[in-house]
Amino acid sequence: MPKVTYIAHDGARSTVDVPVGENVMRGALYNGVDGIAGECGGAPSCATCHVYVDDAWTDRVGGPAGAAEAELLEAAACEVKPSSRLSCQIVLSDALDGLIVHLPESQY
Amino acid sequence: MNDMTTTAVADFVQDPANPRNPHLPRFCGRGNIRAHVPADLVRDSGLITSPEFLVEPHDYMAAMHTKLPPIFYSPSDYGNSWTLIKHEDCLKVLRNANDFRNLDIAPFPRPDDDYFFFIPPEIDPPHHRKYRNIVDPLFCPAGIKTLEGKIRQRAIDLIEGFVADGACEFTTAFGRPLPVAVFLDIMGLPQDMMGTFVGWCDTMIHSSDPAEVGKAFGSAIAYLKVAIAEKQANPDGGVVSLIANAEIDGRKLSEKEVFGFVCFLWIGGLDTVYATLNNIWVWLARHPERVQEIIDRPDDIDDIVEELLRRYSVTFSGRVVARDIELRGVQMKQGDRVLCCLPAANFDPEVFPNPLEVDFDRPRKTILAFTVGVHSCMGGHLARMELKIALQEWLKRIPRFSIKPGHEIKYKPGGVVGPAAVPLVW
Numbered sequence: 395m396p397k398v399t400y401i402a403h404d405g406a407r408s409t410v411d412v413p414v415g416e417n418v419m420r421g422a423l424y425n426g427v428d429g430i431a432g433e434c435g436g437a438p439s440c441a442t443c444h445v446y447v448d449d450a451w452t453d454r455v456g457g458p459a460g461a462a463e464a465e466l467l468e469a470a471a472c473e474v475k476p477s478s479r480l481s482c483q484i485v486l487s488d489a490l491d492g493l494i495v496h497l498p499e500s501q502y
Numbered sequence: 503m504n505d506m507t508t509t510a511v512a513d514f515v516q517d518p519a520n521p522r523n524p525h526l527p528r529f530c531g532r533g534n535i536r537a538h539v540p541a542d543l544v545r546d547s548g549l550i551t552s553p554e555f556l557v558e559p560h561d562y563m564a565a566m567h568t569k570l571p572p573i574f575y576s577p578s579d580y581g582n583s584w585t586l587i588k589h590e591d592c593l594k595v596l597r598n599a600n601d602f603r604n605l606d607i608a609p610f611p612r613p614d615d616d617y618f619f620f621i622p623p624e625i626d627p628p629h630h631r632k633y634r635n636i637v638d639p640l641f642c643p644a645g646i647k648t649l650e651g652k653i654r655q656r657a658i659d660l661i662e663g664f665v666a667d668g669a670c671e672f673t674t675a676f677g678r679p680l681p682v683a684v685f686l687d688i689m690g691l692p693q694d695m696m697g698t699f700v701g702w703c704d705t706m707i708h709s710s711d712p713a714e715v716g717k718a719f720g721s722a723i724a725y726l727k728v729a730i731a732e733k734q735a736n737p738d739g740g741v742v743s744l745i746a747n748a749e750i751d752g753r754k755l756s757e758k759e760v761f762g763f764v765c766f767l768w769i770g771g772l773d774t775v776y777a778t779l780n781n782i783w784v785w786l787a788r789h790p791e792r793v794q795e796i797i798d799r800p801d802d803i804d805d806i807v808e809e810l811l812r813r814y815s816v817t818f819s820g821r822v823v824a825r826d827i828e829l830r831g832v833q834m835k836q837g838d839r840v841l842c843c844l845p846a847a848n849f850d851p852e853v854f855p856n857p858l859e860v861d862f863d864r865p866r867k868t869i870l871a872f873t874v875g876v877h878s879c880m881g882g883h884l885a886r887m888e889l890k891i892a893l894q895e896w897l898k899r900i901p902r903f904s905i906k907p908g909h910e911i912k913y914k915p916g917g918v919v920g921p922a923a924v925p926l927v928w
């Protein structure tokens with residue numbers, strides 16, 4: 395099962411197993427990793443699952459999945475960077491085993 | 503006045519396994535306005551029951567932005583509350599579950615010695631997520647996707663049943679039975695309960711006799727209790743079984759938890775979809791050119807559903823102030839009630855310019871149809887799927903239709919906003 399590492403704003407790391415086909419937002423919620431709210435459940439409609447993809451992974455993960463994600467990202471609470479994604483739109487595959495994402499200071 | 507009776511809302515410690523009545527303070531009516539409320543902020547919101555509201559509720563809620571202050575205090579015999587209409591203010595309140603708690607959500611009689619919580623709405627973080635995790639795999643987008651074929655078939659069967667008639671009363675022919683059929687499927691309850699469930703729903707919505715409403719609700723409760731016991735004896739893949747056999751913190755859910763959860767799904771998942779469908783079909787019937795636009799843009803169906811949910815949001819989010827707090831310069835005290843008028847927030851012109859216009863190309867923003875924050879609707883993806891399928895299958899078979907000539911659409915007062923009857927012809 396692919397592993398995902400979430401690095402909190404204060405540097406705390408959590409590495410959890412997330413099944414193929416699941417998304418990075420739900421991987422955090424189900425494993426009790428704080429820092430991702432994911433309140434709309436991945437509609438996407440809330441922008442409270444904002445993450446920064448680690449530099450080593452941006453090429454493999456790619457940019458926003460569509461116009462809705464790109465438009466919603468503008469409403470994210472923290473600074474939006476080129477590596478910003480809505481984590482509910484990043485779906486795990488074996489190619490993403492070892493993925494590292496950094497969490498913003500706040501989702502609100 | 504009456505501040506002496508105020509129990510400390512912030513001090514109410516919730517133990518979901520041993521539910522007890524929080525005994526929140528109640529301030530009802532103009533004679534019961536608390537001392538800290540400035541007189542110039544006391545306004546009648548007119549929501550839900552006023553004749554002006556009932557003419558065209560959504561137009562009314564859009565106009566609140568020009569007629570009323572962004573935050574005002576509305577007295578009511580059912581409970582006074584700060585009413586919020588700004589998108590920004592609603593996000594702030596609804597995303598702050600510590601200071602704005604979700605307790606005592608329904609004026610539903612729950613005896614002190616046999617109290618139960620409605621789950622998940624009346625559960626605060628951190629317990630809240632544990633309950634949501636039980637059923638999330640089914641209600642998340644991927645889970646709902648597995649139900650698509652079944653929902654589609656239910657919708658097709660209903661439409662095929664009346665398409666040759668050239669007319670139907672939409673709310674009873676489709677708006678009511680579709681969500682009930684889907685609900686029964688998901689819950690793992692038999693479809694032959696359809697007629698009975700429809701009857702209970704109709705009484706609960708349309709009857710103005712509290713005794714009748716109580717009786718219908720009582721019958722539904724009795725039925726659900728038996729169903730829960732059955733699913734404990736013979737588990738299956740349905741939601742009732744999932745909840746009835748679930749564990750959190752290494753213990754099985756108590757009988758009251760199971761009941762409070764199943765019961766809330768029944769409250770939350772039927773009238774909302776019903777009212778949303780009914781509102782949208784009135785709009786479609788009145789705008790044939792926009793119906794054609796929807797037919798011509800099949801790939802944009804998700805954006806279309808999202809915009810229609812913004813334009814026709816049907817309900818509200820109430821919260822209780824747990825600590826004294828200031829919002830937009832307004833002082834709120836613990837024990838005050840706050841009502842977020844979600845449809846009004848979706849008409850906030852600062853966020854959605856030209857708010858009454860249905861525009862499928864609006865940039866995606868956070869809509870409040872399903873509220874925001876930890877208590878965001880658990881059924882949002884199911885609801886979106888039902889709406890999408892309803893639009894697709896209906897328009898495939900009945901692309902042109904209108905309101906029956908001579909019929910005037912009337913709205914029913916109630917916490918879920920929608921028309922009472924929608925007779926259509928094609």
Ligand code: HEM
Nearest residue numbers: 622623770771774775778819871872873877879880881885
């Ligand atoms: C268009 C249809 C629907 C609308 C507009 C809607 C709207 C809402 C809103 C506004 C809330 C928040 C209430 C509050 O803040 O107090 C909510 C919560 C909820 N809804 Fe829905 N809903 C819909 C369909 C459904 C369906 C189909 C289900 C399930 C079968 C469902 C289950 C729930 C549950 C369980 C909650 C409580 C969530 C929590 O507290 O964590 N809803 N809904």
Ligand code: FES
Nearest residue numbers: 434436438441482
């Ligand atoms: S969870 Fe809401 S946008 Fe990702």
